[in-house]
Amino acid sequence: MREIGIGLIGTGFMGRAHALAFHQAKAVFDLPHPLTLAALADADPQRARQCAQSWGFETAHSDWQRLIADPKVNLVAITTPNHLHFPMAMAALAVGKPVYCEKPLAVSLDQADQMRQAAKAAGVVTRVGYNYQHNPIIQLAREIILRGELGSIVSFQGEFSEDFMANPASPWSWRCEAAHAGGALADLGSHLLAMARHLLGDVEAVCAVSQTVHTQRPASAGNREQRTIAVDDHVHALLRFANGACGTVSSSWLKHGYKNHLAFEISGTLGTLAFDQERLNELRLCRAGETGFQRLLAGPDLPGYAAFSPAAGHQLGYNELKTLEVQELLMALAGEAGHGTDFEEAWAVERLAAAIRLAAREQRWVNVDEQ
Numbered sequence: 001m002r003e004i005g006i007g008l009i010g011t012g013f014m015g016r017a018h019a020l021a022f023h024q025a026k027a028v029f030d031l032p033h034p035l036t037l038a039a040l041a042d043a044d045p046q047r048a049r050q051c052a053q054s055w056g057f058e059t060a061h062s063d064w065q066r067l068i069a070d071p072k073v074n075l076v077a078i079t080t081p082n083h084l085h086f087p088m089a090m091a092a093l094a095v096g097k098p099v100y101c102e103k104p105l106a107v108s109l110d111q112a113d114q115m116r117q118a119a120k121a122a123g124v125v126t127r128v129g130y131n132y133q134h135n136p137i138i139q140l141a142r143e144i145i146l147r148g149e150l151g152s153i154v155s156f157q158g159e160f161s162e163d164f165m166a167n168p169a170s171p172w173s174w175r176c177e178a179a180h181a182g183g184a185l186a187d188l189g190s191h192l193l194a195m196a197r198h199l200l201g202d203v204e205a206v207c208a209v210s211q212t213v214h215t216q217r218p219a220s221a222g223n224r225e226q227r228t229i230a231v232d233d234h235v236h237a238l239l240r241f242a243n244g245a246c247g248t249v250s251s252s253w254l255k256h257g258y259k260n261h262l263a264f265e266i267s268g269t270l271g272t273l274a275f276d277q278e279r280l281n282e283l284r285l286c287r288a289g290e291t292g293f294q295r296l297l298a299g300p301d302l303p304g305y306a307a308f309s310p311a312a313g314h315q316l317g318y319n320e321l322k323t324l325e326v327q328e329l330l331m332a333l334a335g336e337a338g339h340g341t342d343f344e345e346a347w348a349v350e351r352l353a354a355a356i357r358l359a360a361r362e363q364r365w366v367n368v369d370e371q
Contacts, residue, residue: 004333005038007073009064009088011051014079014102014129015042019055021322028307029327032334038072068092075333078102081174082181086111089126089343093118100329102129104190104353105346107181109371112343112350119343127329128346130194132262133339134324136302136316137283141266141273142199144285150268151288156200156239156247158264160192161255165233168214172227176217183231185210185353189251191262193356194341194349196249199266200241203352205367208237208360213254237356281315 006022008015019037026035037057042048045062052060061067064084068076068091076092078085078101086106089099099119105128106112119126132138144150164170165184175182197203210232219225234252241247255261262277274284274293284293298305299312304324308316328338341349351371359366 003034003036004330005036005072005074006057006077007039007041007067007070007075008037008057008077008079009041009067010079011040011042011047012079015040015051016055017319017322018077018079018100018326019051019057020319021326023056024319024323025326025330028323029330031327031330032336033330035330036072039067039070041067064088065091068095068097073097075100082186083107083174083179086115089115090118093122093124093126096122096124098125098333099343100127100129100326101343101346103194103346103349104181104186105343105350107179109347109350109354112347116343116347125329125332126343127325127332128341128343129322129325130191130198130341130346130349131318131321131325132191132277133195133198133341134304134321134328135280135298136305136324137275137281137296137298138195138198139304139339140296140298140302141275141283144273144283145199145266145268149271149287150266150273151270153200153241153243153245153266153268155245155267156196156241156249156264157267158192158196158247158249159251159261160188160263161250161252161258161261162188163254163256163258165214165253166256168216169218171218171221171223172229176227176229176231178231183233183235184251184253185232185235185356188253188262189235189249189356190349190353192249192251192264193352194346195262195264196239196247197345197349197352198339198341199264200243200245200247202242202348203239203247203355203368204242205240205365206237206352206355206359207363207365208235208356209363210235210357210360232360235356235360237359280317280321281313 239247300306
């Protein structure tokens, strides 16, 4: 592939994040192939034209199918609401184009399975937007675990909480629809499940409880009409990992005071490691026999960090993590293996989430391979 022509579908928050990431990747990394922003699609023609011009894309489309068919596009980036991931990705894979899709992969496990099978048949690179795993400090955490510095892993305690739906007057959105893979587990918890697998590997069995706290929400901001809500506001689960560790995960979009609290503590026979995405440039590490935690700051000694800053303590942010995700994707397109989440791994995350939902529904332990 001499040149990579990016086709971006969607112009919301994640569409903008992808556009910024592609621009930054061109600016800060020595990429194996030239990168062009070939086309952008949005259902609103005026918005498509405005965003294409503002974000530096050559062509605007109001029909995503035309973007996929565009001969200048040879990588399709999907940043639409979740229910559109499946038809868009399947169309791109059908014509042999690599796909970079936001999470969660699909709105059902069946769709996710079809997507991973289509990707396998097409033989193309796929990636899913679990960008938090591309944080250099998370890669350090993974290395600490793999080197055995924590000893045998005993437990994983994870939480992803925000408060953007804590107010019952917060209006309905597509995230409140089960058919759109709505709810706290899909929207937030999928990141946490992906992180748990990234750090500790397969989960064998789960049990769980979930709850819809606010069963009615305004149909829109300021609207007196109420819509019934059936998706989970929060979920709590117990996990049994294949490596013998036990774990807990919880996900909530009702927890006052938290804005991006993707956090975990991993305990082993020789120490404990802790992280919080709200302080994304540091780890806390306590080794057996020490009286407290040591703070480990991200710095240019960690792969990826130095591309943005030559000094520790100067901090990376959300958009830099997205840029690192894009860099890994582009290197994969050049044939260099990486640690990105492909459709196969994203399906495994969806299978774990499906097991948690079943366990909550039936109030029992569920083996993940039942799904």
